[in-house]
Amino acid sequence: MSSVEAMLRDLNSVPETIRATVRNNGGGHLNHTIFWQIMSPTGGGQPTGEIAQEINQTFGSFEQFRKQFNEAGGDRFGSGWVWLVRNPQGQLQIVNTANQDNPIMDGLYPIMGNDVWEHAYYLRYQNRRADYLNNWWNVVNWNEVNRRAIASRQA
Numbered sequence: 613m614s615s616v617e618a619m620l621r622d623l624n625s626v627p628e629t630i631r632a633t634v635r636n637n638g639g640g641h642l643n644h645t646i647f648w649q650i651m652s653p654t655g656g657g658q659p660t661g662e663i664a665q666e667i668n669q670t671f672g673s674f675e676q677f678r679k680q681f682n683e684a685g686g687d688r689f690g691s692g693w694v695w696l697v698r699n700p701q702g703q704l705q706i707v708n709t710a711n712q713d714n715p716i717m718d719g720l721y722p723i724m725g726n727d728v729w730e731h732a733y734y735l736r737y738q739n740r741r742a743d744y745l746n747n748w749w750n751v752v753n754w755n756e757v758n759r760r761a762i763a764s765r766q767a
Contacts, residue, residue, distance in 0.1 A: 616642050621716050639712035643693055643725060650724045650760070652753035661758040663723075670704045677706075681726075682745040684708045691729040694745075695722050696757075698764040721764040724757045 616638045619626055626634050658674055659667055671677035677696075685694035688708040695707050697720040704723070707715055715722045726732075726748055733744035 617716060620714055621719075623717060635717075636712050639714045639717075642714050642716075643712055643727070646722055646725050646760075647727050650753050650756045651751045652756075653751065655753040656750040657754070659752075659754045659757065661754070663754065663758045663761045666704055666761065678749060681706050682742070685726055685728045685745045686742055688728050693725050694728055695720075695725040697722050698761070698767075702765065721767050723760045723764055724752070 619634050620638055620642065623631060623635060658664065664674070667674055667677045671680060681694060681696065684706045685708065688694060688710070690710070692708055692710045692713070695709065695715050697705055697707055697715045699705055700719055705720075707718075707720065708728075709715060709717075715725075726745065728741060728745075733741060737744040
């Protein structure tokens with residue numbers, strides 16, 4: 613676990629004078645690191661491997677998962693993120709977080725996340741976040757998502 617992850621997992625142990633800075637900047641660093649790693653110019657398509665099976669078992673189908681993920685991203689008021697996470701019980705779930713918060717702050721393991729801050733989509737999509745969310749699936753790197761899903765079971 614990186615020191616950024618350790619600090620965010622136990623944010624209350626960070627001195628109060630720098631807690632907000634660690635939350636915002638550390639969270640932003642971790643969120644964007646995950647974001648860039650789970651995208652690829654050769655990505656997209658249907659999920660493959662173990663994550664495909666887990667998505668089908670948990671959400672019924674990839675299309676149902678994608679619909680719920682996009683809805684959660686669209687429902688995030690203002691700036692934030694939408695995530696596929698593994699909860700402490702080992703189950704997949706979709707959550708969204710405000711600003712630069714990361715799911716590990718709530719004891720969840722982030723498997724994949726999409727940035728729904730306006731800076732992620734405004735130049736191409738203006739205020740059409742739904743279009744951005746739909747098109748983002750064309751760059752998802754399922755190999756990296758699989759790697760993170762497997763790592764999440766060992767965390």
